Structures are given as C-alpha cells and as structure tokens.
Amino acid sequence: MTAYGAVNSLRNTIDYILHSSHFSLVDPSPNIIQVAYEELNPLQEILERLDSTSKSRSRKKVNALDERIKELIWEFEDILESLVYQQILSQFPADQVDEDDVGGEKIRFTIDLQFLQHHIPSFIERLEEMEEEYIYEVDNMPEDEDDDEVESISTRSGTKSKMIGLSDQFQHLKWSLTATSKQCFFAALVGTAGVGKTALAEAVFEDPEIISHFEHRIWVTVGRKSQFDDVSRDILAQMYGITQGDDELGAYLKERSEGMKCLIVLDDVWEEQILDSLKRCFRNIDNGSFHILVTTRDRNVILAMINPFSIMLVRFLKEDEGKELLCEKVFGEKSCPFQLDKAANKIVKNCEGLPLMIVTVASILSKAHNIDPKYWEDVAELRNSVFTDAYNEISKVLFPSYDYLIQYLKMPFLYMGVFPPDYDIPFSKFMNMLDTEGWFHSIETEQSLEESISEYLEELCNLRNLALSNSRTWNISYAIAFKTCRLHSSWRHVCRGEARKNKFYHVIKKLVQVLEDGVKGQRCLCLENNLLFSIKDFCNSVRLNCASSARSLLFFGPYHQYPIPIGDDFKLLGKLDALNLRLYTFPAEILTLVLLKYLALTCNGELPTTISKLFNLRVLIIHxxxxxxxxxxxxxxxxxxxxxxxxxxxxxxxxxxxxxxxxxxxxxxxxxxxxxxxxxxxxxxxxxxxxxxxxxxxxxxxxxxxxxxxxxxxxxxxxxxxxxxxxxxxxxxxxxxxxxxxxxxxxxxxxxxxxxxxxxxxxxxxxxxxxxxxxxxxxxxxxxAFRGSKWEEGSFLRLLFLLIEDSDLVQWKPTSGSFPYLVRLSMKHCYKLEEIHWSSRSGRGTIELVNCNPIALTCVRQLQPTQPTLFDVTASSSFDEKPTTIKFTRYWSGFE
Known part of the structure; x- marks a missing residue:
C-alpha cells in the first residue's frame, strides 16, 4: 500500500538528478534515467485506479502486488542513489572552504550513470509485467470475505442496554428528529470507527419518545457489502412485510405512506450512492413524513446530500463518562472497588475517550477475573499485554478506514504514526518532514506544498475522521489553518503496524523489538529510547540489516543530556532528527551524509565551515x-x-x-x-x-x-x-x-x-x-513591546487574535469600527489593566485574563456591546493562596 509514495519518491529523485545545478551528467546518463522516469507516469495512473473501486471488494491480492511494486522501485532507487552518493563523495574537495570563496560558483559534480544501462531494461520489463497484473487484479477483485467478521464487532447489538455518556448529543439528536416538520429529513452521525455512532443511534432508536412519535422504525445495517437493492428490500421487509421481489421502493412508499411517520436508520454507510438512490425514492412523496438517520465514518459520503447543520460529529467520552462505562462493563451494577479506583482512572485515560477501546479493555479485564490492585496497576502503566491485545482486537474494525483511503492520503496518514504518544505535531514540522520524504510530485500543479498538506489534514481530520486536530485557527475567509494535529493511540497502533510490515518505518523502544521483529530493509528507524544507539548489539543489527537502506533516522525518545554516537553507516540518509540528543560538538561524520535534506540537532558547539558540504539540505534546525x-x-x-x-x-x-x-x-x-x-x-x-x-x-x-x-x-x-x-x-x-x-x-x-x-x-x-x-x-x-497607559488607536479590520502580555497598559479603548472580526482577546500579566472595550461584530468571542488586575474582570462583566455577541470569559490568577479560574459565558442581545 506504499507503492504510490515510492513512485513519487523515485520520480523526485530522478527529477532532482536531471535538473540540479550541482550535477553535470555525462552522456548518455540523462537519457538512461529519463527512460525510467517516463515509465513511472503511467504506473502512477494505474495505481490510482484502485481509488474508484467499490469498498465491498477485497484488496488482499492487490495489496500484496502493491508491496512487490514498491520493493522493485525501492531496489532501483537504492542503486541509483548509491551510485550518485559514491561519485559525489569521491569528488568532494578535502580542504575546507574559505570565507573568500562564499558566493562563488556552485560546487558541481560529474555524474556518470552508464552503470545503470544493465539495470534499466530489466527494471522496465518487470514493472510493465506488474502493471498488467495490477490492472487485472483491480478489475477482478472478489467480494471481501472478512467483512462479516469485522462488522460483527461494531454493529448494533439488538438488545436494549444502558447508554453511558453522550447525554448532550443524545438529547440534541432526539430533539432534531422529533421537532422538524419536514416530510423528508436527513440527519447524520459521523466520527471515527468505535466512537459510539451506532450506540448513540440505537439509544435514540429505542427511546420511548421516539417509539411513540414514529409509526414505523426501521434499522438497516448497510456496511461495505450492501448495494441499494439490499437496502431497499430490507426497508420493504420491515415496513410492509414484503420478503420477496425486486419491486421499487419509491413506488411502494408513494402508494402506502399517506399520513405515515417513519424513522429509518442506515447504520455504517460507506458509499454515497446508497443515499443518493434512497433520496430519489422520496422525491415524489408528499403525503408522509420520513426521517432518515445515517451513521458513517466518512463525512464525504453525506456532504452532498445532507445539510451541514444536520450533521453531528460524535465526540469522544469525557474521563468521568469513560470510567462509568469501564466499571459498568467490568463490575456491572456494583461500584468500582476502592483499591482499584486510581488504576481505573489511568486505564480510562489511556483509552483516550474511545468507547470501543474502553469496552474492549473492559472485556479483557472481565475475562481475567483478576481484581488484584497490582495487576490493574500493571495494566494502567502498560506493563502487560492488555492494551496491546485490545489494540490488536479493535484494529479489525479500524483497518478498513485505512485500507480504503485514496492513494495520496495513505503515506501522510501512516507517517503521523511515527511521532511519539501524546505529541501534538506542529504543522510546520509535519510539512517539512513530509516534503523531505519526497512523496509529493507537484511539478504539474500550481498548488503550494503548504496548501497540499493543509488539504490532506482537512481530509484526514475533518472529513475522514482518522486524525485529530488539536489546535487550529480560522483565517478571515474561514478557511482552516492547522497548527497541530495528532493520532489517537488506537490509530497510532494501526499505522505503526502497517508501516513496520511495509518497511516504511519501525518505531523501536526496546532492544527485544530489534531481535524479535528485525529491522531488515526498513527505510526509517524511529527510536523512542535514544540510549539504544549506545548498545553494541543494536548497532550491529542496524549496521548489518538496514543502514544501507535507511533514509530517515529519528530520535524521538525523551531528551537525553549526554551525547550518543550516531555513526556514518547511513550512507543514503535523507533525514536526521536528533533534537532530543545533546551533542557537545557538531558530529564530523554527518558531513559525509551528502544526501541529507533534513537535519535537526541540539548542539552548543560551533557549526563547522564545511557545513556547505551538505549542499542538498532543505531544512536546517540547530537548537x-x-x-x-x-x-x-x-x-x-x-x-x-x-x-x-x-x-x-x-x-x-x-x-x-x-x-x-x-x-x-x-x-x-x-x-x-x-x-x-x-x-x-x-x-x-x-x-x-x-x-x-x-x-x-x-x-x-x-x-x-x-x-x-x-x-x-x-x-x-x-x-x-x-x-x-x-x-x-x-x-x-x-x-x-x-x-x-x-x-x-x-x-x-x-x-x-x-x-x-x-x-x-x-x-x-x-x-x-x-x-x-x-x-x-x-x-x-x-x-x-509597546509602552504607555492608554491604547486608543484603531482599525485592524481583519484581526482575529490579539495577545498582550507583560504590559503597563491601563486602558484599551479602540476607536469605533475597529477590530470588527476579533474573536479572541488574551491579556496576560497586565497588572495595571482596568478598562477593556470590546467592539467586535464577529458574533462570538473569547476573552482571557491571566494574572491581571481584578478591576479588568469587573469591567468585562459590565460590557454592553451593540452587536449580538456570545462571549466566553476566562479569568485566572496564580497569586492567590488557592489559584482559581473563573469561567462564564454571557450573551448580549444588543437590546438590553
């Protein structure tokens, strides 16, 4: 499933060699690699054919073939880059560059690729054979036999059970379904797999008010296999008792729906064609009331057919809700034993609010029949296999969302799993690291890399519900600007497993992972224990099995204050992130890694004048x-x-x-x-x-x-x-x-x-x-930054966020008409602040006061804006004996 990224990587490598001003290619070298380059264009289009296939089809054979294509491309890329590396190193001047030489002609290397003439014909022949095989396999994919097993874990239980958590969303959804007078009303529950969409829909479906409000209630589990004919027959069977025939649903509804109130739940919808066909059935009905509730993982399925205001994102459980769910599943009506309470809190926190994860962990705990506090503490601290077993179990439910992702999203999504747990990935870091991986080929598009990555995150976070946007802002045109993002731990487990299997990257925390899993052929090593490089057995294994193939080396473990040798065995390394290692001096061996594109170090020593040997660098970070x-x-x-x-x-x-x-x-x-x-x-x-x-x-x-x-x-x-x-x-x-x-x-x-x-x-x-x-x-x-007691200047016609920290400001009174779109005002450590005037017309705003004069809070409480505005106000102080935080929301209608 990583062949698409491998194709782009090789295309970018060849493109750079052909057009880099640092290289002079000896004839016929340009023609040799141009032939390989041109062969990659149709291959990319062939790989994209998979995106248009039905989600009910099994991709096992196609995925296996994808793996073979990727290995073939990687093999050729290794030969090509090794050849270039050797020739660059042999021509590099040994002497240091003088300051007087700065600004002169670029260093150029003569590159002779005639050695590849023996590899190109075989490479192209094998690639063309695989292309033909790929087209055949895509056109003849069988129905997915594992679909029933996967869906059985997550679909409706069929029994009425107590609903825990999400009471706010439950009440809102119930009100939406009963309050509207529309004859045909569509609503949707969206969210990641296992977040509780089906449970919430079932709770509403079985609610007494819903039962009394609707004459008919129909539940159809759609899933990935169902075609509309199956859905239609299921609805007819439950509504009219019709068990045979292919009669059109629309005709039956038109003839027999007079005065009828009906609720139809379509659970786990994967294809938008299902909803499109159902909507056509209701097009000519004017004598009944049909409310359709859809649950889906992918917002794309419903965007074109359901009003955005009728779409509810099912939230994760709060910690108190999660604990209630865990204890109910483990202890039933009994309360959690006092001696297990602390461990239970940690266990729930580790589940990160995902109901399916909580229920799965609870099931394992129940089967263990072990209420020993030591056992529960080991579970909470991840010292045994309970969480790993739970992750493996729910991966069956999660995996299809990844398996059926469109090609260009798979590599960025997998890459999110390389970052440490509980780490909010900064947008700029994510963008730079993806850029230097070479998976994007944007020569034929006018879109910038930043715009592309923003679109990818929008798709993964807000449409596919696979990643979490922890921090984001809105610009004046209401486009989303991502600041940080991250993965839920359950998805991180899936991504890391797939990445390791596909040799994309291997995240290592213990030496035993190397000895048992092996690191042979891995393209990226990510260490969550930076000390591993000081262990001889680890270094020997890495040097023997993957140093020659690795393109990335990431030290993402806890910050280590003592230097650890990195070594110069990673000849083809393109990315080195060692910010979490302290280096007293700049490692001389790094200067031999001339293919480096991304270098991040923590180093107090001086940078060498020979740093320019790393002429390929795109990103240089030194802390x-x-x-x-x-x-x-x-x-x-x-x-x-x-x-x-x-x-x-x-x-x-x-x-x-x-x-x-x-x-x-x-x-x-x-x-x-x-x-x-x-x-x-x-x-x-x-x-x-x-x-x-x-x-x-x-x-x-x-x-x-x-x-x-x-x-x-x-x-x-x-x-x-x-x-x-x-x-x-x-x-x-x-x-x-x-x-x-x-x-x-x-x-x-x-x-x-x-x-x-x-x-x-x-x-x-x-x-x-x-x-x-x-x-x-x-x-x-x-x-x-600015000084004085009074700020009265104005305008700022597009400003959204204003922060003033450590200031002697007493009065903030902007002129009329200023700051019309301000949505957040943050004042910190403004000890003299007494007066604030708010003139925003944005409709909603947040005022944050941290360690400010208490008079300022009094002023905020007395504000009377002229526009309808809803404010969230937070005031906190760390100087009281018991630090307090005051939060309140106030609505001013403008007519008070």
Missing part, C-alpha cells in the same frame, strides 16, 4: 542545549551557509547570522527563524532572503545604539513582499527610556498576516501603522 551566551564571545553561523542554495527552512537558535558581502542569496528560503542579528545587519540580511515568508529575528539592543534604528529595521523588513509572519524580539529589553522616534521609519510589508513583537518599548501611537495592515490576522505583543 542550543541551554540558552547561555558568554559576554563578548558571540557565536556565529558560518558564512558558508549562504552557499547552501537548496535551503528552504533555517531555524538556528542562539547564534548570530551575518550576511556576506557577495551578491549571493537564498532564493528558495521561505523560513528564517531564531537567528540573532544586530540592527545594522538587518538590512543586508533582508536582501539575501528575498522570498522569505516567515522571519524570526532576535536583536540584542545596547544603551549605545541609536534607537531610531530600531524602527528603521522595519523599513528593511518592508521590502520583503512575500513576508507573511514576522517575529521580532529584543533580547534583554530596557523599557524605561524615553526616546523620540521618527514615525516615518515605521513600515511593514502589506502581505503580513501574523506579527509577534517583544521588548521594543515603543509608544502606542505607532499602532496606527500596524492597524492599517490589510491582511493582519494575528498580533502578539510581549515584554513591553
């Missing part, structure tokens, strides 16, 4: 172990970094970056964050990164600096026409000065969407410049 600087001894980023023209993302914290005198620039760079710079260097720096979209700069201001230069920095930044995010921080700010600034120097680029300022100590009057930015949506002001 310090501790943010400690020695007075008078600044640490600099080597000027040779400007020769690394492929760089797209630079994140180097605690080091100063100096722009070279030469006319060299990093035109592919879109993100430059964390670097230190002085005021004089900002102008030159901005010239060297003309297309940067995200810029984060720290400046250490001294009392001897001309503070008007502080504003002139903005003039330099204003030349960056593509800049969307600016983070500008003054290190060790001094806020008690009273300088006169020239307001003409205050300029910012109009494309700016997010602005973070810290420690500048400017007057609030300069806010008029910021407020006029036409695209600004997020503004964060920290550490006396």
């Amino acid at each position: 310090p172990h501790n943010n400690i600087s020695i007075c008078g001894s600044p640490s600099y980023v080597p000027v040779q970094i400007w020769d690394m023209r492929e760089l797209e993302h630079i994140e180097i914290l605690g080091k100063s970056l100096v722009a070279p005198c030469h006319s060299v620039s990093l035109e592919k760079l879109s993100t430059l964050v964390g670097v230190n710079a002085d005021i004089c260097n900002i102008l030159e720096l901005s010239k060297k990164v003309p297309f940067v979209r995200k810029l984060g700069v720290q400046i250490e201001l001294t009392p001897y600096d001309d503070h008007n230069d502080l504003l002139s920095c903005f003039g330099c930044v204003s030349t960056l026409k593509s800049l969307e995010i600016l983070k500008y921080s003054i290190i060790n700010p001094v806020v008690n000065y009273d300088y006169v600034f020239r307001s003409s120097l205050m300029m910012l680029p109009h494309a700016l969407q997010k602005l973070h300022l810290s420690g500048m100590g400017l007057s609030w009057k300069y806010m008029s410049v910021i407020g006029s930015l036409p695209n600004l949506e997020v503004l964060k002001l920290r550490a006396y």
